[in-house]
Amino acid sequence: MPDPVSFASVALPHLDAAYSLARWLTGSRDEAEDVVQEAMLRALTYYPSFRGGNARAWVLQIVRNAAYGALKLKRGLKLVPLGAEVDGGAPIEPVDPGDDPEAALLRARERNELERLLDTLPIELREALVLRELQELSYREIAEVTEAPIGTVMSRLWRARRMLVAAAQRGERR
């Protein structure tokens, strides 16, 4: 039986981060609660094998796995082809300089579209972006949580940011 005191002090400080990641991975607040609950149970179970180190990354990795499990179960989500597409050999596209990115995003936010734009990003791009911009994790921590090499994290982050801006700019032209 893991020591509940030390588990609580390791895991509970990261509940907000856990919930935020779960919400942005599942796209739903209800599912996020299920995922966080499942993740905390798993964390308690795995806790004896936690070797110290970065508690937040450890918790978020469990949350991520629980979220992917829930998504696979409920939607038959295909994760592999997307990863190949996302991380494949395509060049790192520069941005379209034709439109002011900040203005486009600002107007998307005014239309309350920002949340939807983020939700429409491919999940592997979205999670990198959420971990970086909302949780302010370092590349190394994101790599740990998402079990991807740092180079992949960098490439996903760039694509996520560019796609978000491009989607906001496209929204303008409709």
Add this chain to the structure above:
Amino acid sequence: MTDCDKLLLVQAEFDGELDAAEAAGIAAHRAACPICQAGWTTLAAARTALRDGSLREEMRPEFRRALERPFETALPAARPRPRWWREAASFAVGAALAASLALTLRPAVEPGLLAALVDDHVRALQPGHLTDVVSTDRHTVKPWFDGKLDFAPPVKDMAAAGFPLLGGRLDYLAGRPVAALAYAAGKHPINLFVWPQPGTGSTAPELAARNGFTVIHWSDDGMALWAVSDLERDRLEAFVAAWRSAP
């Protein structure tokens, strides 16, 4: 113009992942590369939009309680120590420093309460946490508290003194629901916590410091007021003086 193989390095610079020498090198490249300049604009735009707080997701309080409760009720002795307990030593240092600066540090200020105030202030600085009702108009903020609290907090317009009102929110401190008013002093937020304290009348401002934050406590007409900010002491004192003289 199609591509630049340094875009990911520019991004790493943006994300603070480079050491100083690498960052300087890539910044020099960026200054001469329109592709990387456009890339930087994209990075900054995405960050501004994502971090403004509108995407902040709040856990339902009942859900949080449900997750935390097992560690409290089933194991009463097993509660994680409050953060202030661990930081009691740094509080003592802060108190000694405050005293040596000839501040009026009231020993009666419970370290627990001081810690709770500062913690709450820090928590409120997270994106989207500062205000539940966003308004610079006190006639919007004050009625917002109606029915949410068993007292009517004083809400003052301080824009003329250079401290515009940002909004208000409900918090739970000192074992009761309290009003928190958010003001700005330039880029520094000030949280003003208010709750009734019958029988205190009015007391002069007293100052405390904790973990780099300044806290000023006073009472007006039976209301306890606590201003918390990372402002310099002088500026927070000016805020308090302006508040007390404002209509």
